[in-house]
Amino acid sequence: MPRLHPRVLHQAHKSDTLLPLVLRATRDLTSAKNELRWLRDFVAEPQRNTGNILDNWAARRKLRQLCVERAKGKPLQYIMGTEYFGDLEIACKPGVLIPRQETAASVTHLMERLQKSKLLPEHVKLLDLCTGTGCIPLLASYELVQKYSRKGRLEAVGVDISSRALSLAERNLRRLSQDGTIRIEPPSSSLSFIRADILAEADHNPSDCVSLMTALQLYEETQQSNDPTADRKGGWDILISNPPYISPSAFNRTTTRSVKRYEPKLALVPKDADASQYPGIDPGDIFYPRLLEIAKQVDARVVLFEVADLEQAGRVAAMAQQQNIWTVIEVWRDNPSQADDYGGSEQTSVATGIKVLGRGNGRSVFAYRGGAKA
Structure with missing residues (x-):
């Protein structure tokens, strides 16, 4: 410095x-x-x-x-206790990742694009993995229910392995609901937070933390028991995730002192980043093959994954291409709604044929599948 x-x-x-x-x-x-x-x-x-x-x-x-x-070096958000995320003021506390405005820009752009496409079903199910403060499903719910006054049902679920994060997410939901900022009114809309290990494919130690699929099954059973007459359709329409995506070496070399000292490493660096069971995968990319597998398992029509930069975005886009199930794959920059300098046709260095949209740094990978372009 x-x-x-x-x-x-x-x-x-x-x-x-x-x-x-x-x-x-x-x-x-x-x-x-x-x-x-x-x-x-x-x-x-x-x-x-x-x-x-x-x-x-x-x-x-x-x-x-x-x-x-x-x-x-203590972040201002931890000192003052809140940070703005789009139009929402989100409570923050040490041990839970601070929401970033670039993430909010991607979520807002996604909701606007899906609303304009008119391709959302009557009952929309949104799944957010590595939810942290709950900012992503909270903003998505706000955008669709309040901003666009969307008719039909919105069902959102945020998932995290951290009990501390889930407690803060629940707190944000209560506060924003009580002050009228967001309207979660069952059965027209619902927002829940559940604990699960997203990387685990099976329940090796259920007493500690169950796998995602077990957690989702338990969630569905609870929803069905609460309303036996409801038609519980399978799958999830939208899958969003801002996972840990920094490799251990990049964390030590490039992450700012303030982030290292005060923000949770669990939310920044994949917990098994040094594990040998991921041959050929960059240590910072460990979550993405699993996220794409989950997207296929839950029959997601839309995915939005945050990344660190254009280089990582290219690798993730290439992984999505290899699945051969996505109609559209794009890379979005920090401000995806702003006109870019490349006419929307710049190629990433890894995944050819992928449009890079917006201005700023590479921020997220978007993919859609269906009969029409979103």
Whole structure:
């Protein structure tokens, strides 16, 4: 990490004595000023009606404490407890991956594209694997139910191996439902979170964590028992996943200090990335063959998998091509809805014939199968 020039530090201290602390984390004066303003508002908010809270000694001490935490690299989202994900404010806490805006852009674009295609069935079933905070199924539900006022039923399920993540996802669901941000109103819409080991193909140790297929079977049985008259169709229409996709070497070499120190490695690096049972697979790609196998098992019509960059996107797109079941395979950049610089026809270095859409870094791989193009 480059040293800050003394002149920049002097300028920051002259502006505000707390600013140099925040500057250590942001390395940019404009960003530091913005973050310090947000932290002031965060400290002032609970007692905003009692006057200028920052004139209070205890409040100034609290603000300084938060600035010291930020100086050590603690993410602002963990300090303030929330992050925006599309139109939703998602609760965050240490031990659960912080939602990224680039992921939200892909989810929003997918929901818009599927809505415009008019190819969604009356009863849509959406499965999100490695759900973390629950941000993806929450945003998908918000987009389809509120934004597009879609008729018919939406059934969404988020899956994770982390009990801590699932607890936070449930908390986000309750809070956003209670304040009216999202409307989950059975039987027209439902959103559930379940625990499962996505990489496990069988229940080697069910007392610890069951496999995904066992968890989905138990979920279906519960839904059927709750409503015996319901027509429980098989399969899932949409499969989304933001899996761990960083190899151990890339994690050690390129991941920022803040992410290494504060965000869960379980959500970033595949847990079996060094295992020998994946010959020929890049250590960061371990989840993708399994995700594509699951997509086939659950008869998914649409998949959207987040990736690290264009190089990994090319490898994942090539895996999808080898299945010979997808009508359309595309790579989306950070902003897939924006016009790209290549006329939508740039080829990845690995998977030929794959369109790369949007602007920014390679972000996700989209695939669709059916009689018409989505």
